[in-house]
Amino acid sequence: MKGVIAAAAMSLVISDFANAEEKRGKAMIKIEPSAISEADIRAVSPALARFGREAITEDLWTSAPLSPRDRSMVTVAILIARNQPGDLKHFTEIALDTGVTPAELSEIITHLAFYSGWPNAMSAISVTKAVFESRGVTADALPEASPALLPLNQEKEKQRSETVEKNIGPISPGLVKFTADPLFLDLWQRPALKPRDRSLITVSALIASGQSAQIGYHLNRAMDNGLSAAEAGEVVTQAAFYAGWPNAFTAAPVVGEILRNRSSSKE
Amino acid sequence: MKGVIAAAAMSLVISDFANAEEKRGKAMIKIEPSAISEADIRAVSPALARFGREAITEDLWTSAPLSPRDRSMVTVAILIARNQPGDLKHFTEIALDTGVTPAELSEIITHLAFYSGWPNAMSAISVTKAVFESRGVTADALPEASPALLPLNQEKEKQRSETVEKNIGPISPGLVKFTADPLFLDLWQRPALKPRDRSLITVSALIASGQSAQIGYHLNRAMDNGLSAAEAGEVVTQAAFYAGWPNAFTAAPVVGEILRNRSSSKE
């Protein structure tokens, strides 16, 4: 009975969230599945042009569980994680058109330098610099290098640092040091990206590179900060198209385990 | 005793297959290991030029267990899975020269949009469009967008959809939906690529991206549709050169388990 009430409460929360996101992000624009034109795709595969139009443009990007703004962030994170600057330009434009601000985009790249490797972020810098120039985005629209940080949850940080010290300390003191500062004491506390969005792009990057062992920690963090169960599941759907079905099917059971654990711990 | 007979029968099947494939695909052409010229390779590493010539051109591509046509399909699938458009042009040309038709190539890219992610297929579209233009391949050589589909094995599809619904349904309803249509009810039933070849490129893409957990299902499907044990093993060898030894060594025990299970279930 408690489970039923919890589920009902959760679905209310979910629908509130979906509505809020929808108002904020749902632009009435048509999302092309790629930077390549439909005519060029048809010149090699009429079927692929059809699948892109029917499944991606008309279905995936208009589906309720995730707002276009969220889908843009997820897709940009996937493309950075997989280092695909060609399509990244296309989806950077779509991100800006669906409600992601230049400041948020800047912060997404900064964040993924740590989670996808510096060279991937550098490819994204090249692409985004050109997009910013063409749109007249200037320095004052960007997050400061050293802003006032969000307040740190001291208890959670103590847990995190003790776990890392215990597990990694005897192996790689350098990794322990950089994981504290700049990673958790600086980057994660920067205010230019909402904690929920920061965790959302981290989870997206992990799914895109098949790093399933580390999805759990970051998905829990995302959901603690407001990502709904329906949104989490739909991130996997979005990843199927942009990072391939095998990565989605690898991630799904991991996401499922987190959802079950969170659901049962609330009963 | 039954095992001996089964093994003998299997080896007959294998040799029939190898002969058929050989007749169909074995062109008397010299396969350069890469788009980079041997002179350019020598300018950085005379040893790598030698290894490429001795191990790849003169040995790998002329080895019996896999026809040049199959090796081309495997290599093209690996390059699309790893998003390497530079060498993809080279091996697209080789594919067309060893018996892969433009229609099959078109269908391989369409298929891998789902298994390697849309952006990887889009890179392949760019490369292949240029190759088709230079060879005068026109629209009438390509598979239709919506052809009559192969008949569906209703029982197997019921099993598949029930398993996916049970495992993924509570997590990601969107993924369940798209996995049915367009993936299994449309793409997999398209007639422009033989079921055996469709599964072969799926397995190749999985090996190339280290997705070992999902090799089993697709390798069984490939072998149900005619891929021999010797061919399966040699796909791993081809992957060693084009996706690196670690991916081959990760895949080999998974392939081995499938071969043992199939062999024992026949006794």
Added chain:
Amino acid sequence: MKGVIAAAAMSLVISDFANAEEKRGKAMIKIEPSAISEADIRAVSPALARFGREAITEDLWTSAPLSPRDRSMVTVAILIARNQPGDLKHFTEIALDTGVTPAELSEIITHLAFYSGWPNAMSAISVTKAVFESRGVTADALPEASPALLPLNQEKEKQRSETVEKNIGPISPGLVKFTADPLFLDLWQRPALKPRDRSLITVSALIASGQSAQIGYHLNRAMDNGLSAAEAGEVVTQAAFYAGWPNAFTAAPVVGEILRNRSSSKE
């Protein structure tokens, strides 16, 4: 007590090694974190420019546990493994400036053709050919195609070949053949790269592509040939920045297990 003595002895070995490496490789040059200029990075993310300067240039590359020469080799291996030719040019130059010889660079690419796939090595050939030309590196600076090989440890090679024959023989005879020759009987015995460095780049490539199952064998080999525990741990730190935190956190426990096993087997 024996453990204490062993630890003390190990720390002496480590510091000797660090000193030797430091003298050899530590150039007083400032390492930019990427080929992208700091001004261009700032145009998208002032924060990322700051993190690169503070954490990478001023901290990571000047940290004691790994020499700049080693960091260059590790970074070049990571970039080849992840096929990122853009930054590879930048770090190829840094490698040559921090004590990696053209002959060693040539040999690193040759080695990684096998461990990261031929197409990745071919991208590296294009980049390195241009760097060699601009620096006037000519053919006589390169390792021979077929030099006299290092003497083979017959006993270890017997172990290796028996294990591979047992595990892979029934699945892929072709893979067994090429793993013997050219891989272990030729490539690994080439004298142009010290065995310790050859294993170091292999481990780096494995960490960079998330191939944790195969780190153990190669890390043991690296340490048998002189890589210290502190250096091994710091390779993971270097990988965090250039291949992303998730790959570093996947590798750390595997490295930790090897360090513990080696430490306890010495007591």
